[in-house]
Amino acid sequence: MKHLSRFLLASLAILSFSSIQAQDENNPWAIGVGTNVVDFYPTGEDAPAGGWFDQYFNGDHWNVIPAVSRLSVGRYIGEGFVFEAAGSINQLDKFGDESLDKLSYYAVDGSVNYSLRALLNDGWFDPQLGVGGGYTWVDSEGFGTLNGTAGFNIWFTDNIALNVQSTYKHAFQDENNPHFQHAAGIKFVFGGKDTDGDGVYDKNDECPETPGLVEFNGCPDTDGDGIEDRKDACPEVAGLAEFDGCPDTDGDGIADPQDECPNEAGTAEMNGCPDADGDGVKDSADDCPNEAGPAANNGCPYQDKDGDGVLDKDDQCPEVAGTAANNGCPEPTAEAISELNEYSKTVLFDLNKATIRPESAEALKAVSDIMNEYPATVFHIEGHTDSQGSDKYNLNLSKERAASVKEFLTANGVPANRLTSEGYGESRPIATNKTAKGRQDNRRVEISLDKDKEMKDKE
Incomplete structure (x- = not known):
């Protein structure tokens, strides 16, 4: 058992750095390594013991060797089902309460296991039930078995778990004895598809053909401004979240794509351009940028003789005060x-x-x-x-x-x-x-x- 403990600790230390998820369609393959126990005692009145499951956890009846004695390979087949093939070796020196001369034990088994993990909100505890069959050799005598399995995985990380399971093996030939085979070991999963190689599997990758970042579910952020390209109005130029990823070079609060003067601070009313005299005409179009004037006169002051607010050039009655609504002429009373x-x-x-x-x-x-x-x-x-x-x-x-x-x-x-x-x-x-x-x-x-x-x- 000392060698097995060292092996399990070393496997856990190495594999805990992986980020592969629990076994599903995203990571379909699993490899398990561990040890197994064979117990003939709690399998009915005809066995060398008492009734079913009598002293089920009594280790005095267990046959176990202090080494890695079980290897398994599993493949996810969909909807929570996994097919698993396993090979195990052991040495029998106990037949219930009786002692035996050491007999060799070999088994090859296959099963279809169903995970109940999804029913528990995909947490770290992963109970499983399975059914299958196999072939067992005790010394040179071999026989087929019908198997039923119950067990669980405890996921330490996204890809590594402790696996514990118990399998009842019913022998097809009457002269061969049914028995329990318990197993415990380390299981890790792999094989997820990652088309763009960005470390996010296609199942969870919202941009499966374009390398991206984990924090954006596999989608890229080309300019590195923390806004993924799909939501970035300026994906090639680093910008600010408040401007949907576009920059504001002159810092006037207007994003560059909407700023007619992106390198010169201005006002929103002038689409980002300055208006030094505040006359509503941007400086670049103002013939008198430092002297307020109407837009109709290119930003320069213009005469309004009758003082009615309508420039003389637009006033149809320039000598008589009127209203702008009536083109500078008085409106009928x-x-x-x-x-x-x-x-x-x-x-x-x-x-x-x-x-x-x-x-x-x-x-x-x-x-x-x-x-x-x-x-x-x-x-x-x-x-x-x-x-x-x-x-x-x-x-x-x-x-x-x-x-x-x-x-x-x-x-x-x-x-x-x-x-x-x-x-x-x-x-x-x-x-x-x-x-x-x-x-x-x-x-x-x-x-x-x-x-x-x-x-x-x-x-």
């Missing part, structure tokens, strides 16, 4: 819009026609005069009807009447691009359609500001 609509209410049309009656010309001339006071304003002409007649008829009539008013105003000096028209039929009444007075009020033309058209003109 509520009073002006009200006055326009007072005139528009007096516009009359021929019955069921879009023809403007002559007596309405004076009112529409007054409307055009007011509109021309606001040359940057777009006015919208709305046509409305009462509910008499079909919806379709009323809608068409309202469109035609609104268009007639637009044509009249265009002919009287209002630019066509400052007018829009639309008919709404009977959909927007301002009074009841149940009375003549209400219907008269609903037959009308209204004028409003067309903000949408103004915005499109500016674009």
Whole structure:
């Protein structure tokens, strides 16, 4: 036993440096080395002893030699099953309580073992059950056996385990005695596939064909910045995690790929470029980088005579303060819009026609005069009807009447691009359609500001 102890300690010291995992499809091969014990005692009333498992752990009945006496080779076959072939030698000097002249013992066995390790969350304790058969020789007499095995592995490292097992061997010939063969030894596994040779087996390698690092499950980090290439927006250049692996050379908080001035600190508003005068024009495009000015004038100051915030070059009314929304011109007041609509209410049309009656010309001339006071304003002409007649008829009539008013105003000096028209039929009444007075009020033309058209003109 002294030699066996030395052997086991030496094997443990050498193999504990390996990083191979427990036996599975990732490391399909296993080699075991150890010793074995043969015991005829606890195998039934016909044996040289008592009943089944009687004094099962009593070493006084064991046949054992103080040396390595068992070798095994195992191959993982899937779903927790392992096929194992083993060869063992021993020397028999005890047959139950009886003493024997020393007899040689040789056995070759094969079994299919099932691991229960997965049921225990793949921990260090790995119980197993197995069934198989073999052939045993006692001196020169040989006989076949049917074997049942129970045992366990205790994994010290990812690839090395202590194996302990007990096998009941039932002899096929009546004249041969059934017996137990216990075994203990060291088992280690190997043979995992590692296509890219990075030390991470293909089963666990998320990049099996590209050498990588263990900490990234086998995927590479080419620039060594601690961010694996798959998640690194700049895999060839070392960078920072906050920028998805890209660098920020000028330290302005903007990653180089998004920084239009990567070597000069700037601001996010300027896409990483500096704006020394803070006028919203980056220095490289600013003709006056140290003097604030509008972008429209390349960053240089520009005149605004009427002080309305609209540069003179863009101000359609540079001498009169207006609004930026109206291109520097004053916007019509509520009073002006009200006055326009007072005139528009007096516009009359021929019955069921879009023809403007002559007596309405004076009112529409007054409307055009007011509109021309606001040359940057777009006015919208709305046509409305009462509910008499079909919806379709009323809608068409309202469109035609609104268009007639637009044509009249265009002919009287209002630019066509400052007018829009639309008919709404009977959909927007301002009074009841149940009375003549209400219907008269609903037959009308209204004028409003067309903000949408103004915005499109500016674009």
